[in-house]
Amino acid sequence: MRRKAWIALAALGAAALVSLGRAAAEAQQVFNYFAKNEPPALEIANLGAGLYLAKGEWGVNVGFLVGDEGVLVIDSKATYSASKKVVREIRRVTPKPITKVIFTHSDSDCFNGYEAYPEAAEIICSAKCRQELANGMWTLLEMNAPSGLYSSEATARAMPEYHPAIAFDGRMTIRFGAEDIELIACGPAHTGGDVAVLFPARGVAFIGDLVFVHHEPFVQSYKGGYSFGLVTALSMLLAVKPEIRTFIPGHADPVGREEIKAILRSLEEMQAKVLAMFNEKKSLEDVKAAFCVPVPPKGEGDWIWPSLAVTTFRELTERRIEGKNPTGEEVRR
Ligand SMILES: [Zn+2]
Numbered sequence: 247m248r249r250k251a252w253i254a255l256a257a258l259g260a261a262a263l264v265s266l267g268r269a270a271a272e273a274q275q276v277f278n279y280f281a282k283n284e285p286p287a288l289e290i291a292n293l294g295a296g297l298y299l300a301k302g303e304w305g306v307n308v309g310f311l312v313g314d315e316g317v318l319v320i321d322s323k324a325t326y327s328a329s330k331k332v333v334r335e336i337r338r339v340t341p342k343p344i345t346k347v348i349f350t351h352s353d354s355d356c357f358n359g360y361e362a363y364p365e366a367a368e369i370i371c372s373a374k375c376r377q378e379l380a381n382g383m384w385t386l387l388e389m390n391a392p393s394g395l396y397s398s399e400a401t402a403r404a405m406p407e408y409h410p411a412i413a414f415d416g417r418m419t420i421r422f423g424a425e426d427i428e429l430i431a432c433g434p435a436h437t438g439g440d441v442a443v444l445f446p447a448r449g450v451a452f453i454g455d456l457v458f459v460h461h462e463p464f465v466q467s468y469k470g471g472y473s474f475g476l477v478t479a480l481s482m483l484l485a486v487k488p489e490i491r492t493f494i495p496g497h498a499d500p501v502g503r504e505e506i507k508a509i510l511r512s513l514e515e516m517q518a519k520v521l522a523m524f525n526e527k528k529s530l531e532d533v534k535a536a537f538c539v540p541v542p543p544k545g546e547g548d549w550i551w552p553s554l555a556v557t558t559f560r561e562l563t564e565r566r567i568e569g570k571n572p573t574g575e576e577v578r579r
Pocket residue numbers: 351353388436455496
């Protein structure tokens with residue numbers, strides 16, 4: 247029996263991320279799962295020396311690198327048809343075949359369109375990501391898009407036949423043409439199996455959904471995401487040598503080190519505050535009040551961006567995550 251990836255939506259808003267508390271307060275606009283929005287137009291940005299960024303359409307930013315003998319792609323769009331458009335754009339740039347596809351994580355909006363890529367392409371992801379996809383776990387999408395968008399698309403058809411050629415733990419370097427590309431499995435963070443794709447010679451990294459520039463980070467808890475792991479992952483990426491100067495998130499334009507440092511600081515401040523409240527035996531309601539978490543909207547299909555402070559508090563109190571929490575206790579889902 248086929249497993250379906252169940253979809254709910256989350257959105258990109260306009261509020262600039264200054265601090266997580268403020269972002270949480272500003273992100274109170276209500277979105278609706280049933281809104282019939284048109285996708286943003288597909289745009290191709292040339293990042294130089296054969297590296298491109300495909301923004302827009304439904305789904306995450308897709309990267310592609312034209313090498314000596316083929317094309318390496320990072321992620322797919324959320325639908326088959328959107329990914330087909332990306333493939334057409336790749337064809338405008340080069341006739342070389344797509345030979346490798348790397349997935350930054352298992353969410354539907356970076357995976358569902360993968361069938362648009364050639365069957366012969368080698369698929370690379372983290373071992374955890376493979377496990378999440380095999381389990382057909384729920385995905386809370388991170389776009390303001392209609393909820394029915396994905397039901398008729400590729401995930402349900404593609405997932406049973408999904409067999410990555412390489413599912414790795416830790417780090418892996420691949421040689422592509424004349425360039426070394428470093429893959430770092432840096433979850434659990436946004437999901438259980440996030441991967442950062444580094445181009446060390448360029449100082450560029452595709453970081454999937456480790457950050458959301460216009461909203462506070464979003465942790466897909468039920469598939470192993472872990473808010474404290476986000477701090478570990480971002481700290482590690484900031485410490486990598488040679489330095490990453492340009493970070494490309496899944497749902498925003500590229501950002502620099504200072505933006506990542508600001509997001510990391512906000513995360514640490516929020517978590518310190520939540521941890522203190524946990525140690526003082528405060529309640530979830532206390533946390534919601536302290537972080538101005540709005541009451542969920544009641545209209546059918548209405549939703550708001552999830553509060554990371556609430557996620558963090560639940561990690562501490564509900565033991566939803568495998569591993570150790572910051573107080574050193576074993577936690578399990
Ligand atoms: Zn995601």
